[in-house]
Amino acid sequence: xxxxxxxxxxxxLGELVSAPYAAKLMADMGAEVVxxxxxxxxxxxxxxxxxxxxxxxxxxxxxxLYLNTNKLGVTLDVATxxxxxxxxxxxxxxxxxxxxxxxxxxxxxxxxxERLARLNPPLIMTSITPWGVTGPYRNWRAEDLTLxxxxxxxxxxxxxxxxxxxxLTIFGHQAGYQxxxxxxxxxxxxxxGRLRHGEGQHIDVSxxxxxxxxxxxxxxxxxxxxxVATRLGAKPIQPIEAMEAKDGYIYICCIEEHQWKNLVEVMxxxxxxxxxxFSDRYRRAENWDVLKVLLGDYVRQxxxxxxxxxxxxxxxxxxxxxxxxxxLNSEHLKARGFFVEIAHPVAGTHKYPGAPLKYEKxxxxxxxxxxxxGQHNEEIFGGRLGLDRGRLDELKKKGVI
Amino acid sequence: xxxKLPLEGIRIADFTWVWAGPYCTLQLAHLGAEVIRIETTxxxxxxxxxxxxxxxxxxxxxxxxxxNQYNQGKKSxxxxxxxxxxxxxxxxxxxxSDVVVNNFAAGVMERMGxxxxxxxxxxxxxxxxxxxxxxxxxxxxxxxxxxxxxxPLAGFSSLTGYKGWPPMHAxxxxxxxxxxxxxxxxxxxxxYHRARTGEGQYVEMSQWECAIDLLAEGTLEYTMNARESERxxxxxxxxxxxxxFKCLDWPEKISGHTVDRWISIVCADDAEWARLxxxxxxxxxxxxSRFKMLAARKSNEDELEAIIAAWTSTxxxxxxxxxxxNAGVAAGVVADSRYLSAEPNLxxxxxxxxxxHPEVGVRQHCGMPWRMSGTPCEVRSAAPxxxxxxxxxxxxxxxxxxxxxDQLRKAGVLD
Numbered sequence: 080x081x082x083x084x085x086x087x088x089x090x091x092l093g094e095l096v097s098a099p100y101a102a103k104l105m106a107d108m109g110a111e112v113v114x115x116x117x118x119x120x121x122x123x124x125x126x127x128x129x130x131x132x133x134x135x136x137x138x139x140x141x142x143x144l145y146l147n148t149n150k151l152g153v154t155l156d157v158a159t160x161x162x163x164x165x166x167x168x169x170x171x172x173x174x175x176x177x178x179x180x181x182x183x184x185x186x187x188x189x190x191x192x193e194r195l196a197r198l199n200p201p202l203i204m205t206s207i208t209p210w211g212v213t214g215p216y217r218n219w220r221a222e223d224l225t226l227x228x229x230x231x232x233x234x235x236x237x238x239x240x241x242x243x244x245x246x247l248t249i250f251g252h253q254a255g256y257q258x259x260x261x262x263x264x265x266x267x268x269x270x271x272g273r274l275r276h277g278e279g280q281h282i283d284v285s286x287x288x289x290x291x292x293x294x295x296x297x298x299x300x301x302x303x304x305x306x307v308a309t310r311l312g313a314k315p316i317q318p319i320e321a322m323e324a325k326d327g328y329i330y331i332c333c334i335e336e337h338q339w340k341n342l343v344e345v346m347x348x349x350x351x352x353x354x355x356x357f358s359d360r361y362r363r364a365e366n367w368d369v370l371k372v373l374l375g376d377y378v379r380q381x382x383x384x385x386x387x388x389x390x391x392x393x394x395x396x397x398x399x400x401x402x403x404x405x406x407l408n409s410e411h412l413k414a415r416g417f418f419v420e421i422a423h424p425v426a427g428t429h430k431y432p433g434a435p436l437k438y439e440k441x442x443x444x445x446x447x448x449x450x451x452x453g454q455h456n457e458e459i460f461g462g463r464l465g466l467d468r469g470r471l472d473e474l475k476k477k478g479v480i
Numbered sequence: 481x482x483x484k485l486p487l488e489g490i491r492i493a494d495f496t497w498v499w500a501g502p503y504c505t506l507q508l509a510h511l512g513a514e515v516i517r518i519e520t521t522x523x524x525x526x527x528x529x530x531x532x533x534x535x536x537x538x539x540x541x542x543x544x545x546x547x548n549q550y551n552q553g554k555k556s557x558x559x560x561x562x563x564x565x566x567x568x569x570x571x572x573x574x575x576x577s578d579v580v581v582n583n584f585a586a587g588v589m590e591r592m593g594x595x596x597x598x599x600x601x602x603x604x605x606x607x608x609x610x611x612x613x614x615x616x617x618x619x620x621x622x623x624x625x626x627x628x629x630x631x632p633l634a635g636f637s638s639l640t641g642y643k644g645w646p647p648m649h650a651x652x653x654x655x656x657x658x659x660x661x662x663x664x665x666x667x668x669x670x671x672y673h674r675a676r677t678g679e680g681q682y683v684e685m686s687q688w689e690c691a692i693d694l695l696a697e698g699t700l701e702y703t704m705n706a707r708e709s710e711r712x713x714x715x716x717x718x719x720x721x722x723x724x725f726k727c728l729d730w731p732e733k734i735s736g737h738t739v740d741r742w743i744s745i746v747c748a749d750d751a752e753w754a755r756l757x758x759x760x761x762x763x764x765x766x767x768x769s770r771f772k773m774l775a776a777r778k779s780n781e782d783e784l785e786a787i788i789a790a791w792t793s794t795x796x797x798x799x800x801x802x803x804x805x806n807a808g809v810a811a812g813v814v815a816d817s818r819y820l821s822a823e824p825n826l827x828x829x830x831x832x833x834x835x836x837h838p839e840v841g842v843r844q845h846c847g848m849p850w851r852m853s854g855t856p857c858e859v860r861s862a863a864p865x866x867x868x869x870x871x872x873x874x875x876x877x878x879x880x881x882x883x884x885x886d887q888l889r890k891a892g893v894l895d
Contacts, residue, residue: 083669083670083672083673084669084672086676104662104665108669126718127697127718128697128701128717129697129700129701129704129705129709130704131704131705132704132705133705141696141697141700141701141704142696142697142700144700145696145697145700146696192853210825211825211829211851212851213828213829213851214825214826214828214829215824215825215828216805216824216825219805219810220805220808220809220810220811221810221812222719222722222746222748222810224714224716224722224723224724224744224746225744225745225746225810225811225812226812227744228724228742228743228744228812228813228814228815229744229812229813229814229815230815231815231816231817231820232650232651232652232654233651233724233744233814234651234740234742234814234815234816235650235651235652236640236648236649236650236651236652237648237651238642238645238648242731242740244642245713245714245723245724245725245726245742246724246740246742246814247640247641247642247648247651247713247714248640248714248724249636249640249650249654250636250639250640250695250697250698250709251639251694251695251696251697251698252697253654253694256658256694257658257661260658260661260662260665261661261849261850262850263665264507264511264661264664264665264668265849265850265852267665267668267669267672268486268487268507268511268668268852268857269486269852269854269855270668270672271486271487271490271511271668271671271672271675272484272485272486272487272852272854272855274672274675275484275486275488275489275675276483276484276486276855278854278855279854280852280853280854280855281852281853281854282850282851282852282853283850283851283852283853284849284850285829285831285849285850286849287825287826288826288829288831288846288847288848288849288850289849291820291826291831291846291849292657292846292847292848292849293503293652293654293657293658294652294817294846295499295546295652295653295656296527296530296531296532296544296545296546296549297652297817298549298817298820298821298846299532299545299546299548299549299817299843299845300531300532300545300817301817301818301820301821301844302545302821302843302844302845303531303532303533303534303545303840303843304531304532304533304534304535304536304545306532306536307739307816307817307818308816308817309739309740309816310651310740311740319628321632321637321646321647321648321649323646328632328637328638328646328647330628330629330632330633330637332626332628332629334626334628391620391623391624394624395624396623396624396625396626396629397629398625398629398630398632398633399632399633400632400633400637400638400647401632401633401634401635401637401638402635402638402708403635403638403639403695403698403699403701403702403708403709404702404708405635406635406692406699406702407699407702407703410619411614411618411619411620412618412688412689412692414617414618414619415615415617415618415686415689417686417689417692418699418703429700429703429704430699430703431696431699431700431703432689432692432693432695432696432699433689433693434689435662435666435685435689435690435693436609436662436663436666436683436684436685436690437615437683437684437685438666438669438670438681438682438683439681439682439683440673440679440681441669441670441673441681
């Protein structure tokens, strides 16, 4: 069986999360991805952990190793005219270019679709930028946190009753992941368009817009009701909260009335649960201060897994507040073979999160670990582009590769 | 002549509901597919009954801003599966569709008679994508998954929170749209494979696993170093400052609600910190040994944040961000829905959609996060009324006669 995208050639000019994740999603489904990094320095994610034994090493960053599976790696300084010339030759032969070069840097190096499409008219070029390639903020800077704020999710998270605490971000570069996943959708769309109508094109993906697109029902509160959804409001229905159990936290989640009734049964029908003040989900929210003490007393005496299984047996959607250890040791995830072991020549063998989806006919698979810095320079520049040894040495001396 | 949309002519039989599935098919509608929602008035999609509603009044199944956001550009037919004739209508629809998408719990489609093996009999090259909570296999395959619980289940909560506090949430059902966007990608990968080989296939997702894919930094800390990452508010081990800061006139009251006024500021390196020090009128701090280098700023982060907060507390969020950005410092308003609705960048890029809807009128909705130079995608219509396209689809797509349609309606099959 071959991967669904095994006939595709992609060039990635990506740093940190967004463009590397988009290209990983396609590489793991069989596409050939040539990833271009800065000579001597490499992708910024190489400087971020986690690192084994906390020893910072550019070949051992867990973030980099995860995001760059199945890719070939070359180093090339596209900001030099010689480097850009080589970049153009790589792109001339590619189906897709995915990059997250910021618009001011695109201007500086002359990275435009028009220029590349002259060499390769059916090219699809996907630009993933914080604020979009057009618009008044195109030249603004951004990091993951500032985008999680500016796109709208951040204001939704915090501790009700504690307005003095700042709106709280979520763990782990989520703006980058959403920018990348939405870019993969747009890129696949353009690929389908090209397959069916024969033309390449430029796609402009804004990470800010990707985040504004996933705000549940909260954005519409303003256009529909002229009210604002924030982290400070009390929940309209209860219980929907993380609570402390004997050996960790569990998320109590009773949205429908029958779920609460079944949870009460799981608890052995305590008298307090039948009090008038807890008679429906809205009243349970109004009286949450009382309920949280009574329910909390019960939950504290249970183990997470026992309560989870007992509740799920009655179709109540409780869930553990999983630690990373819980995930790695989960009997369910183990049975499904979710985590995969990947051996890397420098970083060693570790378990990584696996396939986001399982395809009947076209496998998701790890064919090779993430590249070391410049690992495939000779194969790509020498073997594929035909640069001879002398030329490669010269480019290396100049710092172009 | 208008250019063709990327998925023009591709038909999706859309059995999805709530958020994850509809977010998947929304992407496909954005790209030009004909998405036909199969609904029923006897058990409507829960989002049709959830707020926000115009002026806060629930007047019926077509009034929800939640539903109307995630179902733009789609069609809706209603079928009551209590009747075998409804199953027959759906079978006829599947026969002329390219893709079947659902996000029911594992086993539900089988019980309805639309498991993959049945669906494949109707159309040999069909693509079927199931976005289940736990996946089709494994000991928890029958467990119930609800949006809010998927965030802690996936592991986000245990890593997210204020320092020393219990685990926190994301503030919304983040795993849902994540499943949806990955699902849309999968539909197109399968379409691409079908175009090359003529072969359809079944694609299965566990929303749980799809969310863990976004937590590699956490899982690798565990697999590499056998430990859990600590919750640490908005801070980052490699950058400082890295946080949200209160602005002037906080908190503000808008129609009885407390409204936040914060901005987010990050300095990725020492040079950015020097620029920030100049903007806040404290250029001497750039060379101050307490703050000059990253390691020093990390050791003195409380003090660093207090200095920045003293400046932001004298500024309006929008103008503070502009001052910082003009000096080359990464910053953004911590935007709420009111701020977003008039945000200059989104507005200038025509991100928002204003389509006439027969019952709620013209409302501002979010559009798509990409622009395409060759095949300009746009939201083609407002979200459908429940059953709005039943007649159109049965008559024009499925070739029922007007008489047959009337009989089905009379018998309650089209409720």
